[in-house]
Amino acid sequence: MLKTIGQVVFSTGLQNPKFTSQDSKGQDYEIRTYHTTNWVSTTVSGAEQDAALSAGFKRLFKYIQGDNENKAKVEMTAPVTCLINPGEGPSSESSFTVSFYVPEEQQADPPKPSTPELFVESRQEFTVFVRTFGGFANAENTREELLKLSESLKRDGMSFKEVPYYRVGYDSPFKLINRKNEVWLFKQEEGKE
Template identity: 70%
Template sequence: MLKSMGQLFFSSGLQNPKFTAQQSKGEDYEIRTYHTTNWVSTSVTGMEQDPAFNTGFRRLFKYIQGNNDKKCKVEMTAPVTCMIDPGAGPACESTFTTSFFIPEEHQADPPKPTDADAFIENRKELTVFVRTYGGFTNSESSREELLKLMESLKRDGMKFKEAPFYRAGYDSPFKLTNRRNEVWLIKDEEEKA
């Protein structure tokens, strides 16, 4: 029952990492604490977010298609996250780490990537501020939504880290309507709850 409700809520029918919702001061964002989980990840450095994300996505798609030490297909999950760690200056390369959540059945012993550029990431518990938006996303729209999230958090006196930040997508590129995208800012844990 709960799983079917979650699938209906997230609309994709794909497995999602578990989180605990926190009380939010604003109506225009959520606060989630994601539990410790394993993800398969790959990092790409570059100047442009969209080509780096596409490169990372293709690498990880090969992993779930069987490019791993167990040569097994791994179920697609959602969201696909991209952690953006901006370079030190305007002409500096940023690091884009694209990640797929490892499905529950592989969490305890994830297949190891055979691509040297992919790795298993044990993501520790993480509290993030989340802004959800629709449509097809790109670096420009995710940046606009990130700025709106920052404004909301400043309005409410919430403490957050400006970098790195996440962009998250829940839908196949073939889904044309009712798309779900998110931007995440990491809660600054110096703040006492």
């Protein structure tokens, strides 16, 4: 328990999903291809972005503390991702899928969630454009960084999907300096919508 809290508080030594970097035309973003991996996820609908992320994180934290079918502890990993699928129109609900990466030693057989709100997600290989920013991420600065990333990609003639997109965090809320956040936009594959 203390080790997990320490890892969450200090965000050091956490496992990260493996990816392959690709050459980028711009200095203000990266291109990464993430390998096929398992994540434990939960979807929160209709809430405001920051509230949804908080609610999802709390559900997932219980899971890694042993609230799963095996009663197994799961190491904290980074990053925490939030796939944001905005609702179409002013009164339609957005959905937010918050996810923790399953550690290497449990990738082959992740502990099954014991609550129906959680599920194990097998993410097939995917390529994203990544913009990194510091400070404490919130809905407003995430939107600003997403717009900057979109503008950079348009400037460089890159094909990307505008939705859904990821808001990604690497640090505990207790870490005050040198924070790392990202926004990810999916690369548009040739000949695919």
